[in-house]
Amino acid sequence: MKFIVNHSLYAAASPRLALRAGSLSALALLAACATQGPAPVSGPVKLTVLHTNDHHGRFWKNSDGEYGLAARKTLIDSVRSEVKAAGGHTLLLDGGDVNTGVPESDTQDAEPDFKGMKLLGYDAMALGNHEFDKPLPVLAKQMAWAGFPMLSANIYKDGQRLFKPYEMFERGGLKIAVLGLTTDDTAKMVDPANVAGVEFRKPAREAAALMPELKKQAHVVIAATHMGHYTNGARGVNAEGDVEMARQVKGLDLIVGGHSQNPVCMLDQLNRNDAYQPGGACKPDQQNGTWIVQAHEWGKYVGRADFEYAGGELKLVKYTLIPVNLKKTVKAADGKDQKVFATSEIAEDAATLAFLQPFQDKGRAALDVVVGESDGKLEGDRAVVRAQPTNLGVFIASVMQQRAKADVGIMNSGGIRDSLPAGKLTYKDVLKVQPFGNMLAYVDLSGKELMDYLNAAAKMSAGSGAFAQFSGVQLVIEAGAVKTATIKGAAIDPGKTYRLALNNFQANGGDGYPKLSNHPGYVNTGFVDADVMREYLSKNGIKAANFAPGEAVVRR
Numbered sequence: 001m002k003f004i005v006n007h008s009l010y011a012a013a014s015p016r017l018a019l020r021a022g023s024l025s026a027l028a029l030l031a032a033c034a035t036q037g038p039a040p041v042s043g044p045v046k047l048t049v050l051h052t053n054d055h056h057g058r059f060w061k062n063s064d065g066e067y068g069l070a071a072r073k074t075l076i077d078s079v080r081s082e083v084k085a086a087g088g089h090t091l092l093l094d095g096g097d098v099n100t101g102v103p104e105s106d107t108q109d110a111e112p113d114f115k116g117m118k119l120l121g122y123d124a125m126a127l128g129n130h131e132f133d134k135p136l137p138v139l140a141k142q143m144a145w146a147g148f149p150m151l152s153a154n155i156y157k158d159g160q161r162l163f164k165p166y167e168m169f170e171r172g173g174l175k176i177a178v179l180g181l182t183t184d185d186t187a188k189m190v191d192p193a194n195v196a197g198v199e200f201r202k203p204a205r206e207a208a209a210l211m212p213e214l215k216k217q218a219h220v221v222i223a224a225t226h227m228g229h230y231t232n233g234a235r236g237v238n239a240e241g242d243v244e245m246a247r248q249v250k251g252l253d254l255i256v257g258g259h260s261q262n263p264v265c266m267l268d269q270l271n272r273n274d275a276y277q278p279g280g281a282c283k284p285d286q287q288n289g290t291w292i293v294q295a296h297e298w299g300k301y302v303g304r305a306d307f308e309y310a311g312g313e314l315k316l317v318k319y320t321l322i323p324v325n326l327k328k329t330v331k332a333a334d335g336k337d338q339k340v341f342a343t344s345e346i347a348e349d350a351a352t353l354a355f356l357q358p359f360q361d362k363g364r365a366a367l368d369v370v371v372g373e374s375d376g377k378l379e380g381d382r383a384v385v386r387a388q389p390t391n392l393g394v395f396i397a398s399v400m401q402q403r404a405k406a407d408v409g410i411m412n413s414g415g416i417r418d419s420l421p422a423g424k425l426t427y428k429d430v431l432k433v434q435p436f437g438n439m440l441a442y443v444d445l446s447g448k449e450l451m452d453y454l455n456a457a458a459k460m461s462a463g464s465g466a467f468a469q470f471s472g473v474q475l476v477i478e479a480g481a482v483k484t485a486t487i488k489g490a491a492i493d494p495g496k497t498y499r500l501a502l503n504n505f506q507a508n509g510g511d512g513y514p515k516l517s518n519h520p521g522y523v524n525t526g527f528v529d530a531d532v533m534r535e536y537l538s539k540n541g542i543k544a545a546n547f548a549p550g551e552a553v554v555r556r
């Protein structure tokens with residue numbers, strides 16, 4: 001079985017490509033006898049690298065008409081023809097995490113996303129951690145849908161690479177190696193059952209080890225990575241990202257990144273412009289001679305890096321982050337807020353839209369399918385859930401707690417928008433309760449920090465959306481202050497580490513909560529809240545009595 005899984009992943013990457021890679025390495029061997037590196041290119045070559053990352057199921061535009069593959073297609077086609085007319089060449093890359101984030105995509109295993117990306121002519125992508133959200137056979141199917149290579153050099157099974165590590169391209173005589181790398185945090189971010197026996201090695205070490213082989217064949221070496229951009233290497237609890245790799249590994253010309261989901265637009269080498277606005281000038285990062293780019297998330301932008309290769313040097317001539325129908329809010333004449341395009345509107349490509357429409361319709365229909373059953377009603381009425389612990393509040397907090405393997409779960413009641421009725425439940429029922437698409441996050445805190453946070457949560461007054469629903473912790477709250485807090489019967493130890501599960505809205509300081517998203521122990525899992533609930537529901541169903549709030553939280 002193991003062998004079959006291995007084999008099918010390689011085969012799905014395209015047997016044709018595997019053959020070509022085989023003959024290339026034979027050529028590289030011959031070349032290595034004569035010279036170090038490929039034959040020099042005559043004359044300058046213009047190369048435009050287009051890039052996206054962290055697509056996360058956004059094949060369709062959002063309700064404001066932002067992003068979506070159909071508009072992305074129009075944009076990419078227009079850049080391609082402009083570059084071609086000027087005698088240049090293009091390469092279209094993605095930094096991974098195509099999967100997970102939108103029910104219409106998730107219920108179809110991201111078929112519209114991968115097939116749509118093939119239609120857009122992607123040349124290669126890095127595998128992201130979310131490519132392992134489903135079992136490996138699903139990934140094999142996705143690789144077949146994509147057709148283009150899905151690369152990762154640092155994922156092993158039984159001592160062998162599980163995926164194609166790199167792909168060679170030729171543009172105007174220029175030989176380009178594209179290497180794929182995946183964060184070694186993947187192992188702890190996904191269901192262990194999906195990656196049993198799979199090893200995520202340190203990406204920087206793999207890149208360094210492959211470099212001589214790549215340099216023999218290529219004039220230009222690009223890494224498509226899913227490792228994250230941490231400003232000046234300040235990565236907290238995260239595994240090493242692009243900055244740390246660029247500082248260690250010599251010879252990378254460009255890193256097309258993903259995972260941290262930022263526009264990588266720098267003020268200088270040590271400071272990222274985290275207030276970047278669509279349409280603004282964007283200066284990519286450069287570390288140790290390597291350019292590092294990332295185009296935020298969801299296809300909100302297409303990054304465009306215009307290079308010129310001459311005399312053995314690759315020079316970045318111009319860099320732009322092009323917004324894909326992103327909108328900004330302005331005051332209309334009547335004083336009301338109005339959303340308008342941040343830059344000029346990009347028309348959706350009709351053929352791409354026609355291709356995607358049936359998937360969108362099918363995805364909508366899938367929301368009506370029963371996903372599980374509850375033996376009692378879970379209370380989410382606004383007036384109730386914002387004033388007292390309810391079984392739905394405890395249920396949501398404990399589902400988050402379990403999924404994140406946390407000690408405590410906290411849910412802001414303002415994020416609970418409806419009750420769950422007794423009986424058979426559809427995905428739509430789940431989405432009515434959690435419609436915001438917030439993501440499950442967790443943070444590892446000291447006992448002291450956890451106590452401070454519980455105190456902040458205890459102060460959130462009844463009647464407000466901030467009112468906290470708890471799981472995993474027994475609290476006695478007196479006059480808005482935590483009098484006692486116990487976990488599994490034991491008092492919280494200020495010196496021990498505890499994991500708190502919550503949603504990213506609350507972690508970002510939403511509803512007036514202390515901001516935790518900049519804590520070094522913070523992880524946004526990328527799992528959408530409603531999907532986490534749906535998964536629990538379909539696996540376990542709901543026994544309402546298990547979530548009765550009882551005396552877990554006592555207020556005096």
Ligand SMILES: [Zn+2]
Pocket residue numbers: 097128129130226258259260526
């Ligand atoms: Zn990721």
